[in-house]
Amino acid sequence: MVASYPEVQGGGSLILAWQIKNKNVLVVGGGEVAAGRVLNLLNADARVTVVCPKEGLNDEVAFRIQQGQVQHLNRVFLPIDLEPEKNVAMVLTAIDDPDASTRIWKYCKKVKVPANIADVPPECDFYFGSVHRDGPLQIMVSTNGNGPRLAAAIRRQIGDMLPAGTGDSIKKVGQLRRKLRRIAPGKGTEDISSRMTWMSKVCDQWSTEEFNAMDDEDMDELVSYYTEGTVPSFESIRLGSKDEAVVWEFDGSFGWM
Numbered sequence: 669m670v671a672s673y674p675e676v677q678g679g680g681s682l683i684l685a686w687q688i689k690n691k692n693v694l695v696v697g698g699g700e701v702a703a704g705r706v707l708n709l710l711n712a713d714a715r716v717t718v719v720c721p722k723e724g725l726n727d728e729v730a731f732r733i734q735q736g737q738v739q740h741l742n743r744v745f746l747p748i749d750l751e752p753e754k755n756v757a758m759v760l761t762a763i764d765d766p767d768a769s770t771r772i773w774k775y776c777k778k779v780k781v782p783a784n785i786a787d788v789p790p791e792c793d794f795y796f797g798s799v800h801r802d803g804p805l806q807i808m809v810s811t812n813g814n815g816p817r818l819a820a821a822i823r824r825q826i827g828d829m830l831p832a833g834t835g836d837s838i839k840k841v842g843q844l845r846r847k848l849r850r851i852a853p854g855k856g857t858e859d860i861s862s863r864m865t866w867m868s869k870v871c872d873q874w875s876t877e878e879f880n881a882m883d884d885e886d887m888d889e890l891v892s893y894y895t896e897g898t899v900p901s902f903e904s905i906r907l908g909s910k911d912e913a914v915v916w917e918f919d920g921s922f923g924w925m
């Protein structure tokens with residue numbers, strides 16, 4: 669028998685969407701690289717502390733401290749910054765002192781806190797990537813350490829290819845899924861696969877523009893088709909009449925085909 673499973677391509681990274689919201693992150697250093705790290709963290713709603721002597725802060729990091737967006741410790745890193753009661757979920761260093769970097773890395777390993785040590789890939793538990801952001805949409809490009817500047821160029825090319833309003837259409841899909849779970853809140857396996865099958869058909873059949881053109885009333889109208897298991901076209905929703913609606917028949921199969 670010839671196996672038709674995906675081929676394993678080792679040597680990559682495990683790309684995940686880390687839920688760092690409301691968790692404590694320590695950023696060591698306050699220069700340009702740290703400023704980028706801080707922005708990434710704030711975009712993910714993390715609680716950020718920057719440890720760096722005041723005179724080392726760049727304008728952006730100083731601004732965020734002054735605005736209260738991040739906490740500041742006006743000194744160099746000390747092991748007490750990683751005491752258990754500080755509950756630090758992640759450490760990012762971006763300092764111009766390689767020996768101190770390595771000491772901090774070793775300390776992170778000792779206390780089992782995942783760390784990214786800028787400039788020292790072998791001392792990173794995870795790498796950053798170049799991120800395209802459009803509302804709820806994030807696309808991360810990684811070259812796995814080969815060419816970070818190329819990663820940024822590829823990220824821009826991908827961003828430019830996407831239709832305008834892509835992020836907004838994803839927000840609409842999020843609203844629709846929440847509405848669907850309100851009218852069909854079942855937690856059983858069949859409820860879940862039924863919701864998944866219907867939502868998958870909506871996502872396959874509706875375009876970005878159609879999702880964006882949908883208002884709250886249209887969404888209520890659309891989810892009302894769920895119980896009969898059909899997916900109407902956008903035009904039918906706007907006509908507002910189920911009798912005249914052009915619908916795609918639901919084939920009754922639950923789960924993936």
Ligand SMILES: C[C@@]1(CC(=O)O)C2=NC(=C\c3[nH]c(c(CCC(=O)O)c3CC(=O)O)Cc3[nH]c(c(CC(=O)O)c3CCC(=O)O)/C=C3\N/C(=C\2)[C@@H](CCC(=O)O)[C@]3(C)CC(=O)O)/[C@H]1CCC(=O)O
Pocket residue numbers: 704705784785786787788789792794795796797798799809810811812813814815816817818819820823
């Ligand atoms: C994507 C991005 C995200 C971010 O940092 O937010 C990122 N680096 C960015 C820019 C950038 N970094 C560097 C340059 C100068 C040009 C060049 O060298 O190419 C430029 C370009 C510039 O500044 O324009 C220098 C550099 N970078 C690393 C080393 C050490 C080494 O390679 O040994 C050296 C010194 C090399 C040397 O000594 O020569 C290492 C890493 N940099 C990574 C991420 C991880 C791998 C990601 C991947 O491979 O995809 C990894 C492994 C670890 C990490 O940092 O997490 C961000 C673009 C964000 C954006 O603009 O969208």
Ligand SMILES: NC(=O)c1ccc[n+]([C@@H]2O[C@H](COP(=O)([O-])OP(=O)(O)OC[C@H]3O[C@@H](n4cnc5c(N)ncnc54)[C@H](O)[C@@H]3O)[C@@H](O)[C@H]2O)c1
Pocket residue numbers: 696697698699700701702719720721723724725726743744745762763764765768786787816
């Ligand atoms: N990975 C990447 O994407 C990437 C890209 C460019 C540069 N780098 C590297 O990242 C490092 C930081 O770059 P930068 O441009 O932000 O440097 P920078 O010189 O602007 O900032 C370094 C900061 O570290 C602080 N610092 C030094 N020792 C410290 C300590 N023990 N505790 C706390 N703070 C300390 C300094 O006060 C300063 O604020 C450099 O080694 C640089 O080569 C990495």
